Amino acid sequence: xxxxxxxxxxxxxxxxxxxxxxxxxxxxxxxxxxxxxxxxxxxxxxxxxxxxxxxxxxxxxxxxxxxxxxxxxxxxxxxxxxxxxxxxxxxxxxxxxxxxxxxxxxxxxxxxxxxxxxxxxxxxxxxxxxxxxxxxxxxxxxxxxxxxxxxxxxxxxxxxxxxxxxxxxxxxxxxxxxxxxxxxxxxxxxxxxxxxxxxxxxxxxxxxxxxxxxxxxxxxxxxxxxxxxxxxxxxxxxxxxxxxxxxxxxxxxxxxxxxxxxxxxxxxxxxxxxxxxxxxxxxxxxxxxxxxxxxxxxxxxxxxxxxxxxxxxxxxxxxxxxxxxxxxxxxxxxxxxxxxxxxxxxxxxxxxxxxxxxxxxxxxxxxxxxxxxxxxxxxxxxxxxxxxxxxxxxxxxxxxxxxxxxxxxxxxxxxxxxxxxxxxxxxxxxxxxxxxxxxxxxxxxxxxxxxxxxxxxxxxxxxxxxxxxxxxxxxxxxxxxxxxxxxxxxxxxxxxxxxxxxxxxxxxxxxx
Numbered sequence: 001x002x003x004x005x006x007x008x009x010x011x012x013x014x015x016x017x018x019x020x021x022x023x024x025x026x027x028x029x030x031x032x033x034x035x036x037x038x039x040x041x042x043x044x045x046x047x048x049x050x051x052x053x054x055x056x057x058x059x060x061x062x063x064x065x066x067x068x069x070x071x072x073x074x075x076x077x078x079x080x081x082x083x084x085x086x087x088x089x090x091x092x093x094x095x096x097x098x099x100x101x102x103x104x105x106x107x108x109x110x111x112x113x114x115x116x117x118x119x120x121x122x123x124x125x126x127x128x129x130x131x132x133x134x135x136x137x138x139x140x141x142x143x144x145x146x147x148x149x150x151x152x153x154x155x156x157x158x159x160x161x162x163x164x165x166x167x168x169x170x171x172x173x174x175x176x177x178x179x180x181x182x183x184x185x186x187x188x189x190x191x192x193x194x195x196x197x198x199x200x201x202x203x204x205x206x207x208x209x210x211x212x213x214x215x216x217x218x219x220x221x222x223x224x225x226x227x228x229x230x231x232x233x234x235x236x237x238x239x240x241x242x243x244x245x246x247x248x249x250x251x252x253x254x255x256x257x258x259x260x261x262x263x264x265x266x267x268x269x270x271x272x273x274x275x276x277x278x279x280x281x282x283x284x285x286x287x288x289x290x291x292x293x294x295x296x297x298x299x300x301x302x303x304x305x306x307x308x309x310x311x312x313x314x315x316x317x318x319x320x321x322x323x324x325x326x327x328x329x330x331x332x333x334x335x336x337x338x339x340x341x342x343x344x345x346x347x348x349x350x351x352x353x354x355x356x357x358x359x360x361x362x363x364x365x366x367x368x369x370x371x372x373x374x375x376x377x378x379x380x381x382x383x384x385x386x387x388x389x390x391x392x393x394x395x396x397x398x399x400x401x402x403x404x405x406x407x408x409x410x411x412x413x414x415x416x417x418x419x420x421x422x423x424x425x426x427x428x429x430x431x432x433x434x435x436x437x438x439x440x441x442x443x444x445x446x447x448x449x450x451x452x453x454x455x456x457x458x459x460x461x462x463x464x465x466x467x468x469x470x471x472x473x474x475x476x477x478x479x480x481x482x483x484x485x486x487x488x489x490x491x492x493x494x495x496x497x498x499x500x501x502x503x504x505x506x507x508x509x510x511x512x
Contacts, residue, residue: 007141010067011153017077017137018058021187022051024129025084028091029185036178053164054186060157066142067150078137082130084187089125091185098190103198176444177365209284209309212498215295219493222423223467224345224353226413227288227484229272230406230431231305232362232445235260235460237396237403245378247403250411254464257472259505261461261479263433266445266452268307271432272358275481276309278498284309288485289356295494298350302337303358307432311356333372334359334409342416352492353423357413361406364435364444367398371405387443395437414464424467426491430484431459463505467491473507 033050065073087098184190235241239248240258264274274280276287286294290312293299300315301308302322323331326339337357345353361370368381378397382390410429417425434456436442445456461479463472470491486503489496 007143009143010063010145013140013142014059014063014066015055017062017133018055020133021058021081021084022054024133025088025187026054026185028088029182032181032185033178036181049164053161056157056160056164057189060154060161063153063157067144074137078130078134080188081133081137082126083191085126085128085130086122087187087191088129089121092125098184098194103191103194176446209286209290211294212278212286212291213496215494215496217495218295218352219495220351221493222351223425223492224355224417224420224423225426225428225488225491226355226357226417227488228410228413228427228429229275229305229356229358230362230429230460231268231358231360232364232433232435233403233406233431233460234434234455235431235458236455237400238407238460238462240462241460245400247400248407249404250407251414251462251464254411254414256414256462256464259461259463259472259476259479261430261459261481261483263431263457263459264481266433266447266449266456268305268432271481272308275430275432275484277482278485278500278503279482287311288488289313289354291498292352292354292488292492292494295496296350297352297354297492297494298348300344300353300355301358302341302355304334304337304360305358305363308358330372333370334361334405335372335412338409338412338416341413342419345416345420352494354488354492357409359406359409361409362399362402362431362435364399367395367402370402375405375408376401377404387438388441392438399435399437410462418466424465426463426465426467426470426488428464428484428487429460429462430481433457434459465491470506472505476505479505 030047030050033047037046062077065076067073069076091098183193235258237243237245237247238258239246240252240256241260246252263271264280265271273284273287276289277285278288279285287309289299289301290310293313298315299313300317301311301313302317304319317337319331319336322336322339323329326336329336329339337359341355345355363370365387368376368383378400380394381398381401382394383398384390387395406429410427414427417423417427433445434454435445436447436453436455439455440453442453442455447453447456449457459481461483480503483503483505486498486500487505489499490504490506
């Protein structure tokens, strides 16, 4: 006697597998999610929304696989069930979170190493949780239905997915803060996505950036240029641009020029790439620090952030590396990125010096933890990661305090460069992208550029220079992040075919 003599409709079949997948493999996911929540009705809704989202996503994928692939689709579904069982074994027994680094270790593990994991659970998890349900996957007879029903079910499923996603936009900050852990516990998507990320990163590491034309000449003057890459700083919260709260009390006295600018992307990875490129391109052209290094410029990179293309200089310092040099300085705040800067600049014998300081100060959702207590100028402040649950005033105060601290860091760099004997100096502060603070129910950043609000696109571009021969052009209007490359070439006095005068913020020829 056959175990499943009657046919079942494909939607019911796919729903059964989707519900089983969420129930059997996501207990660690929901345990972690609940441990990160602050309680209340919003937490209940968020948990239910997560469960509905997972079921809808698994349903849609299973539905498409089996509808379009038939037996092959069933094989793929079975593979995921077994893979989920194996992944759950490692999550439960070794308390791991599946990341791209974990997948890298998996792909590079030899059999002798893998054998160390062999245990009854190693085989029972995939057998019981994946193998036994696979009997249902293959044995159940399916009524596939018409194309009309296929399209209708697809439309309803997609509508549910979109509705759940956009219905939880106010919870994006919480999701972003816990995305690594929650994403690493979502099966099978964690090992699929992170395998792709690992392979993509491996491919990117092997991609050679496209070299640009050589520098033909270099002026004889001694110059130092510092590029500060801001993080999530929106220009309408800078008093330099007319904001009614004094968020730039330090640079206001530095004779800086504040240009309106537009970000090329709303995520750090793409925005920083654009900021270091000479022109828009999906390919990787020689980024500014690498090009300057090849031309003989002394290049240093100091970072409290991530996401930049490969930087070739040996003078690459993370916060941890700087903390080893300066153990008495708090490592949490971006102020450590300035430690030893003056001494390093004074010690170099190079005529041309370029420094990049990549900050983190204005990144959410915990703005109040990104600055030292003495910079809490505006109170009360938001002290929860659930930004939608706090008052707008508290959220703005916390964010604005982080802007004040970023302003202090920029002023400190200007003071350092100004005090260097015998060198003309330039400091440029440009943010990678902006930040939403509740406008339209959005928080933080990352909305696709096609629909991104202005809060995530309009950024500050602040310039200071001690070179009296250079003045910022007055006919620029809104500049782009690509202006950085050519303006730095101009300031340092490098004669190169790469230089585009239309993307130069300075109006008069530089003195030799």
